Amino acid sequence: MTTGHVSTVDTPISPFTAVVAPDGAVLASGWTADVDDLLPQVSPSLRPTTLAHRRDLGAVTKAVRAYHAGELDAIVDIPVRQRGGAFLERAWEALRAVPAGKPVSYAEHALLAGRPAAVRAAASACARNAATLFVPCHRVIRTGGAPGNFRWGADVKRWLLAHES
Incomplete structure (x- = not known):
């Protein structure tokens, strides 16, 4: 059983939600307030079995805010985990x-x-x-x-x- 963390922040476009693994790697993200819009895209082998909502996801939330404020490279070093062919x-x-x-x-x-x-x-x-x-x-x-x-x-x-x- 894995617990992922999810948070939604306001951006100039619309709400932005991110789902992260326990180690902080982004599993899913997008301009939506509904986590159900994100989870189907996550590989079943990576999909958390439970989600804990947090107000802040640390480096991920900081990067989302900084990017939308004009620091375009803020997202570069954020770890991401996806599986496919x-x-x-x-x-x-x-x-x-x-x-x-x-x-x-x-x-x-x-x-x-x-x-x-x-x-x-x-x-x-x-x-x-x-x-x-x-x-x-x-x-x-x-x-x-x-x-x-x-x-x-x-x-x-x-x-x-x-x-x-």
């Missing part, structure tokens, strides 16, 4: 290397993940990313510059991209 895990790691203000296309993301022809798989990695913000899938856009889809909505993605530019 080998390509998904490489694709999520590649996303963490995309710098703020330098969005990449889905094709470029596939290349960064080591499989240039796997553009759809790279897009799927974005869609299946449980640790949004800390694994910044919002930094992947369509060829030509259109924002593309985002679990938390097009307005949130546009805000994030503008915030980082």
Whole structure:
């Protein structure tokens, strides 16, 4: 039995909720106040069996607040834990290397993940990313510059991209 911790903080966009493992690694996060929007994305092997609500998650809460206040690199050193196939895990790691203000296309993301022809798989990695913000899938856009889809909505993605530019 594992107990995860969950906290929601207000941001300029909407409430932001994070679920962390006992060691503080982010398991899931996103712009929602409802933890049930997050848990289905967490690998069953990592999903906590119980959740304890906390007002503050330490470094994670500090990073969320700092990022939204303009310290775009505040999220870089926060540990994240996700499980998927080998390509998904490489694709999520590649996303963490995309710098703020330098969005990449889905094709470029596939290349960064080591499989240039796997553009759809790279897009799927974005869609299946449980640790949004800390694994910044919002930094992947369509060829030509259109924002593309985002679990938390097009307005949130546009805000994030503008915030980082």
